[in-house]
Amino acid sequence: MEVVIAADVLRRAGIQVVVLAVGVASGTVICSRGTKIVPDAYLGDDTVRIGTFDAVVVPGGMPGTDVMVLNPQVRSILAEFHAQRKIVGAICAGVLAIKAAGIQAKAPHPLRITSHPSVRPQLERDFVYEEDRVVVDCNLVTSRGPGTSFEFALTLVAALVGEAKAREVAAPMILAHSPF
Numbered sequence: 001m002e003v004v005i006a007a008d009v010l011r012r013a014g015i016q017v018v019v020l021a022v023g024v025a026s027g028t029v030i031c032s033r034g035t036k037i038v039p040d041a042y043l044g045d046d047t048v049r050i051g052t053f054d055a056v057v058v059p060g061g062m063p064g065t066d067v068m069v070l071n072p073q074v075r076s077i078l079a080e081f082h083a084q085r086k087i088v089g090a091i092c093a094g095v096l097a098i099k100a101a102g103i104q105a106k107a108p109h110p111l112r113i114t115s116h117p118s119v120r121p122q123l124e125r126d127f128v129y130e131e132d133r134v135v136v137d138c139n140l141v142t143s144r145g146p147g148t149s150f151e152f153a154l155t156l157v158a159a160l161v162g163e164a165k166a167r168e169v170a171a172p173m174i175l176a177h178s179p180f
Contacts, residue, residue: 001146002059002091003037009153012169013161020048022074023067032061043073054160056081060092060116060145068097075101082106082139087159091143091152092116098140099126112137116145134179150175 007017021029021039028036041048050056056077058068068074078101082088090098095115098104104111104126112128114135123129133148134141134155141159143152150173158166158180166180 001035002061002094002149002152003031004035005149006057006059006089006091006153006156009150009169009173010157010160013157013165015157015160018048018053022064022071029064032064043071050077051080053081053086055087055089055156057087057089057156058091058094058097060090060094062093065093065096068094069100079103079106085139087139087141087156089141089143089152089156090115091149092145093119095119095142096122098142099123103140111140113140113142114144115142133177148177151177151179154178154180 003019007019010017018041019037019039020041020043022043025042028038030036074097078088078097082103083106093116095113096119098113110128112130112135113123114130114132115123120129134143134151136155141152141155154166154170157169163180170178170180
């Protein structure tokens with residue numbers, strides 16, 4: 001849900017999205033609940049120029065989160081994007097990749113984050129943990145889980161192209177919990 005909702009909402013806002021698979025070289029990715037996603041590209045493809053992206057977003061779900069946490073290229077990308085003040089987003093257990101990237105250690109202040117409650121114990125020692133549905137701290141956007149996916153995606157839209165566009169995209173979706 002987190003991958004599909006984020007990609008769909010960002011695309012509704014006119015943002016070019018590239019869904020990258022991590023840990024596989026081709027084919028479909030099977031999500032934690034059996035949903036199959038065909039990625040646009042694969043991490044490590046020579047044709048993908050990650051440095052040209054304006055944001056990187058990490059979805060949750062297991063075992064995908066473990067794959068991202070353990071992948072040195074993912075950790076490097078997250079750290080570089082954060083250092084360059086590009087948008088870094090993570091939702092649900094995907095927030096563990098933020099920790100694995102060492103972003104907190106390089107931050108000028110204790111970063112505020114949120115995540116799925118199941119991974120809170122792994123995060124609250126290193127971050128200022130909040131239970132808001134979406135937490136924004138500078139260029140870091142985090143969210144709680146599947147039920148907050150739309151708010152998370154709209155917050156990313158606002159960060160990338162402005163609140164007016166986020167309101168425009170949110171209106172026809174008839175959301176019960178829209179920050180815009």
